[in-house]
Amino acid sequence: MRKYIVTLTEEERESLGALTYRGEHKSQKVINSLILLACDAGEFQKRRSTNKEISQILNISMKKIDRVKKRFVEEGLDIALNGTKGNRIYEKKADGDFEAHLVALSCSDPPEGFARWSLRLLADKVVELDYIDSISHETIRRVLKKTKSNRGGKRDG
Numbered sequence: 001m002r003k004y005i006v007t008l009t010e011e012e013r014e015s016l017g018a019l020t021y022r023g024e025h026k027s028q029k030v031i032n033s034l035i036l037l038a039c040d041a042g043e044f045q046k047r048r049s050t051n052k053e054i055s056q057i058l059n060i061s062m063k064k065i066d067r068v069k070k071r072f073v074e075e076g077l078d079i080a081l082n083g084t085k086g087n088r089i090y091e092k093k094a095d096g097d098f099e100a101h102l103v104a105l106s107c108s109d110p111p112e113g114f115a116r117w118s119l120r121l122l123a124d125k126v127v128e129l130d131y132i133d134s135i136s137h138e139t140i141r142r143v144l145k146k147t148k149s150n151r152g153g154k155r156d157g
Contacts, residue, residue: 008040032081102131111125118137119140
């Protein structure tokens, strides 16, 4: 395993110290700053702690410490404290035409032997009717929640 050496400047140490002193930040940000402060190998550090000591004091894994150190060395202080945003982009399966078919189907009578449409029944039926190639019941739930549909439930009164 490759070792990552954290060296903080005096300004970085002061900002991290202020961040950990006040309780106005997310817990992971505070923990990450405590990790960086504890394993600093710079000239402004009085006593450097080992990863084992840090993990026992903060009650975190050694792997977490290694990840924070790696992010600091490779990507900088901001990424080490806050992490990165997910960069995966998902293509929408459900367009307006499909949603209209789904709502119409969910408002229709359920199949024989069922009192009402379930999300899984709807997902299977739209694939069977060839409205879409494949879809999960979770996507069906999101579409119906967005349209405020009641999945074919009967009204009382």
